[in-house]
Amino acid sequence: xxxxxxxxxxxxxxxxxxxxxxxxxxxxxxxxxxxxxxxxxxxxxxxxxxxxxxxxxxxxxxxxxxxxxxxxxxxxxxxxxxxxxxxxxxxxxxxxxxxxxxxxxxxxxxxxxxxxxxxxxxx
Numbered sequence: 112x113x114x115x116x117x118x119x120x121x122x123x124x125x126x127x128x129x130x131x132x133x134x135x136x137x138x139x140x141x142x143x144x145x146x147x148x149x150x151x152x153x154x155x156x157x158x159x160x161x162x163x164x165x166x167x168x169x170x171x172x173x174x175x176x177x178x179x180x181x182x183x184x185x186x187x188x189x190x191x192x193x194x195x196x197x198x199x200x201x202x203x204x205x206x207x208x209x210x211x212x213x214x215x216x217x218x219x220x221x222x223x224x225x226x227x228x229x230x231x232x233x234x
Contacts, residue, residue: 113137113223115207120228123197127232131192133207133225140164141185144211147192148218149203149230156206160192161215170215175201197232204229 119131131147146161160181161170169181180193190207210222 113210115209115223115225117205117207117225117228120205120230122231122233125198125232125234127197128193128195129197129230131194131205131207131228131230133190133192135188135190135207135209135223139185139188140209141188143209144215145183145190146170146208146211146215146221147181147190147205148208149201149205150227151203154203156218158216158218159205161211162190194230197230199232199234202230202232 114136115133117133123129142164144161144163147159148156149159150156158172159175160179162181162183166183178196183190204227206227207225208221211220213220
């Protein structure tokens with residue numbers, strides 16, 4: 112059974128940093144794209160970042176470009192999201208996604224999801 116478990120969320124102030132982790136189990140994703148999405152209350156789930164299997168290609172939403180960094184450790188079957196200079200508008204539940212079979216930007220292209228971790232940024 113495939114499981115993705117996110118951790119690292121919390122309540123921080125604007126300008127602070129957080130590092131999210133997503134540990135996968137049940138199968139290896141070392142040869143696949145993995146991604147991060149987020150969903151704020153009353154809004155649709157949106158793409159945040161994605162990383163190719165060897166970290167050779169990184170993809171970011173315009174809203175986080177330059178502030179967030181996605182990385183991965185294939186030996187640990189884990190993907191990370193370093194979030195710097197956090198803003199109140201970054202407040203959302205952050206989800207890890209794997210099992211991509213289409214566009215990396217669309218949530219429907221991913222087969223596996225974590226339960227999410229809450230990130231709250233106060234002003």
